[in-house]
């Protein structure tokens with residue numbers, strides 16, 4: 001069996017090695033010719049999976065995408081051809097939630113404006129929005145959720161309108177899929193008018209899809225409003241963001257909010273489980289065996305951490321400043337955006353770090369945030 005795999009998908013060899021021949025490919029430049037003989041195709045978000053790519057292949061048994069988003073896949077075409085497909089919903093939700101939370105802590109430190117006491121509006125209350133809210137609520141932050149689709153479906157959480165978020169939130173974090181049609185379309189949800197209407201000193205975080213914000217309008221508005229602070233992980237026109245926009249963001253990264261080792265491993269593992277099910281094979285590998293041990297065994301806390309100390313703990317797990325610096329220095333190089341994504345592998349999730357502390361009840365919120373071993 002020929003298994004064609006995006007070269008940026010980790011842990012493929014230990015999971016799929018027994019199932020067939022693994023052929024790594026560049027997902028961004030993948031051609032129909034390369035795909036012609038594949039039995040299985042495993043992609044990430046940079047591969048457009050459509051008739052143009054697949055019409056020359058008549059033996060494909062499975063297409064998997066190790067991602068949450070499916071906007072790069074023509075699902076109708078796959079269904080018409082009866083090619084089984086699965087993505088990996090939720091695989092990197094914790095990574096995105098922690099990324100957004102850490103970015104907010106970093107902004108708070110940089111501008112000497114504590115996160116504690118602020119109100120955060122989450123637009124899109126699915127997997128990644130909920131993971132972000134979980135971190136914020138563990139830390140005692142008031143969260144407002146906007147998701148008209150979930151509200152209509154009867155989700156029992158409280159929801160508010162986007163206008164309420166615009167009026168009340170100090171920080172807005174975006175977690176919607178990109179949709180271009182329909183009542184709730186998200187393309188340019190934040191257009192020039194909405195960007196101009198952001199209340200003074202708003203922090204805007206985008207780690208969903210670049211074109212949820214009109215990037216040209218963002219440049220225009222930000223150039224007139226120094227009070228707005230931006231965290232941008234995703235960009236219109238990836239892999240070539242508008243060069244004028246990058247310096248206007250406080251933190252800028254190349255679509256790696258979901259790139260924790262755990263998140264990436266989970267994505268590949270979910271596809272492994274789905275393919276095994278399809279082939280009627282027992283999935284006997286374990287996700288835990290894939291991850292390396294973390295290089296810090298445990299951190300002993302003398303007292304419950306204040307916000308500055310919390311940021312220090314978070315930086316042990318993931319120092320966003322490193323990625324921001326590297327991105328600014330390399331994004332204009334040839335293939336700079338993709339090279340940084342390809343080589344990205346140092347980041348862990350809070351659960352990788354064990355904390356030791358005597359008086360457990362005072363720091364329950366740290367275990368709610370996701371850290372391990374609190375109070376042991």
Ligand SMILES: NC(=O)c1ccc[n+]([C@@H]2O[C@H](COP(=O)([O-])OP(=O)(O)OC[C@H]3O[C@@H](n4cnc5c(N)ncnc54)[C@H](O)[C@@H]3O)[C@@H](O)[C@H]2O)c1
Pocket residue numbers: 068069070089090092093096123124125126127128129146147148149150175176177178184185186189207208209233234255256257258259
């Ligand atoms: N930067 C990254 O590395 C990264 C990682 C994972 C996911 N993503 C992106 O983030 C998106 C969201 O991921 P998720 O796992 O939370 O998806 P999800 O499907 O679990 O949740 C998305 C939510 O957005 C809601 N929604 C849709 N349109 C809306 C609108 N107009 N206003 C408010 N809410 C709306 C939906 O009802 C849904 O609940 C993905 O589609 C993907 O594009 C990016």
Ligand SMILES: O=C(O)[C@H](O)[C@H](O)COP(=O)(O)O
Pocket residue numbers: 008043044045046066067068069070092255258259
């Ligand atoms: O939708 C997703 O899951 C993310 O956007 C994904 O993590 C992006 O990473 P890629 O698949 O491009 O490596």
